[in-house]
Amino acid sequence: xxxxxxxxxxxxxTLSSTASSITFSSIPATYTDLRIVFTGLLTTAGTGDTLAMxxxxxxxxxxxxxxxxxxxxxxISSRATAQEYGLIAGQIANFNPSFAGVDIFSYAGTTFKTFxxxxxxxxxxxxxxxxxxxxxxVNLWRSTAAITSVQIAPRYGSSGTFAIxxxxxxxxxx
Amino acid sequence: MPSSRRLISSQTLTTTAASVTFSSIPAGYKDLIxxxSLRSNTSSVEVSGQIKVNGSSSNYTDIYxxxxxxxxxxxxxxxxxxxxxxxxxxxxxxxxxxxxxETYIPSYSGNAKKVLSTFAVSEDNxxxxxxxxxxxxxxxxxxxxxxISFTPAAGDLVSGxxxxxYGLLPS
Numbered sequence: 001x002x003x004x005x006x007x008x009x010x011x012x013x014t015l016s017s018t019a020s021s022i023t024f025s026s027i028p029a030t031y032t033d034l035r036i037v038f039t040g041l042l043t044t045a046g047t048g049d050t051l052a053m054x055x056x057x058x059x060x061x062x063x064x065x066x067x068x069x070x071x072x073x074x075x076i077s078s079r080a081t082a083q084e085y086g087l088i089a090g091q092i093a094n095f096n097p098s099f100a101g102v103d104i105f106s107y108a109g110t111t112f113k114t115f116x117x118x119x120x121x122x123x124x125x126x127x128x129x130x131x132x133x134x135x136x137x138v139n140l141w142r143s144t145a146a147i148t149s150v151q152i153a154p155r156y157g158s159s160g161t162f163a164i165x166x167x168x169x170x171x172x173x174x
Numbered sequence: 175m176p177s178s179r180r181l182i183s184s185q186t187l188t189t190t191a192a193s194v195t196f197s198s199i200p201a202g203y204k205d206l207i208x209x210x211s212l213r214s215n216t217s218s219v220e221v222s223g224q225i226k227v228n229g230s231s232s233n234y235t236d237i238y239x240x241x242x243x244x245x246x247x248x249x250x251x252x253x254x255x256x257x258x259x260x261x262x263x264x265x266x267x268x269x270x271x272x273x274x275x276e277t278y279i280p281s282y283s284g285n286a287k288k289v290l291s292t293f294a295v296s297e298d299n300x301x302x303x304x305x306x307x308x309x310x311x312x313x314x315x316x317x318x319x320x321x322i323s324f325t326p327a328a329g330d331l332v333s334g335x336x337x338x339x340y341g342l343l344p345s
Contacts, residue, residue, distance in 0.1 A: 006177065007177055007178045007179045007342070008177055008178060009178045009343060009344055012204070012344055037205060037278075037280060037342075039280040039281050039289065068239065068246070069239065069248075070237060070238060070239025070240075070246070070247070070248025070249075070308070071237070071248055072237045072248055072249060072250030073248060073249070073250075074247070074248055075239055075241075075245070075246035075247055075248045096235075096287050096289065096312040096314070097280075097281070097286060097287055097288070097289045097312075098289065099278065099280055099289045099291045099310070101278060101291070118291060118293065118308065119291075119310075120237070120289055120290070120291040120309075120310020120311070121237075121310065122235050122236065122237050122250075122289065122310045122311060122312035123235065123237075123250075123312070132235075132237045132250065132310070132312075133237060133310075134237050134238065134239045134248075134291075134308045134309060134310040135239075136308060165284075165286060167204075167280070167281060169204065169205075169342075169344075171178060174177075
């Protein structure tokens with residue numbers, strides 16, 4: 001089979017111990033876009049937490065977002081400006097793996113950076129009262145710097161910790 | 175530098191079929207991606223789609239976000255398959271329109287529960303046509319996924335329907 005794909009694995013991490021975040025550093029500027037695929041769990045019981053992302057260790061209020069979400073009973077949309085991180089998944093918890101696929105467009109360019117996610121976080125057994133959602137976030141990072149590092153974490157400021165087996169893979173798109 | 179996406183198998187129908195199945199999926203990839211273009215011969219404008227893994231009819235839980243030209247809605251259900259709203263145009267949809275979609279299955283060969291994430295769309299230039307839906311599914315089974323099947327909720331898939339199954343490296 002000819003190798004015609006434009007996706008290249010830059011790095012992949014699967015946690016062998018719990019961790020408060022996953023970071024990809026020294027990202028080369030040789031691709032057009034980046035894509036990150038995340039699958040994981042938190043260690044703590046409860047309703048879970050959102051999944052956040054920062055670039056180049058920037059914790060300033062330089063992020064904004066708009067999302068649409070279905071939580072199993074209603075569809076909602078909201079937005080937030082001047083945030084200290086982006087969001088890429090509506091809810092990550094400790095019962096079923098959550099998924100987030102994130103496209104980071106023109107990450108090495110000199111304009112502000114847009115990143116788009118699609119996430120699925122589904123509760124234990126369905127029916128009313130179960131946790132979960134499907135969500136699509138569009139985020140903006142208001143920086144003209146090239147992205148050289150990406151960090152994924154449970155919402156910054158929360159006590160969430162990724163469980164063993166949580167996986168994130170960084171792809172470059174040629 | 176080697177790329178990461180590999181075509182495992184594809185199927186393009188030359189006659190109608192009740193379903194499409196990919197079997198004997200190797201475990202040598204990290205994630206799976208199933209992409210399709212399809213239509214059903216059922217006498218309606220659209221029907222939902224159903225994905226089963228390993229032939230299983232249990233342990234699926236779905237949450238969906240969908241829209242059909244009016245206010246978007248969301249629901250959840252636990253049925254015997256991964257439920258895909260508005261995924262399949264039927265015989266009364268505008269001619270030559272096919273629905274498209276992609277299901278992403280991360281860590282499909284691991285020994286943990288699986289998550290399936292699908293974005294399915296269909297548009298047919300009508301006021302009452304199909305729509306689009308984002309659906310997440312938790313398959314509460316720790317088995318490695320070795321087969322995937324897609325079945326429309328009614329009717330058969332028509333000739334010209336196509337499915338592509340990709341594996342993503344690294345394993």
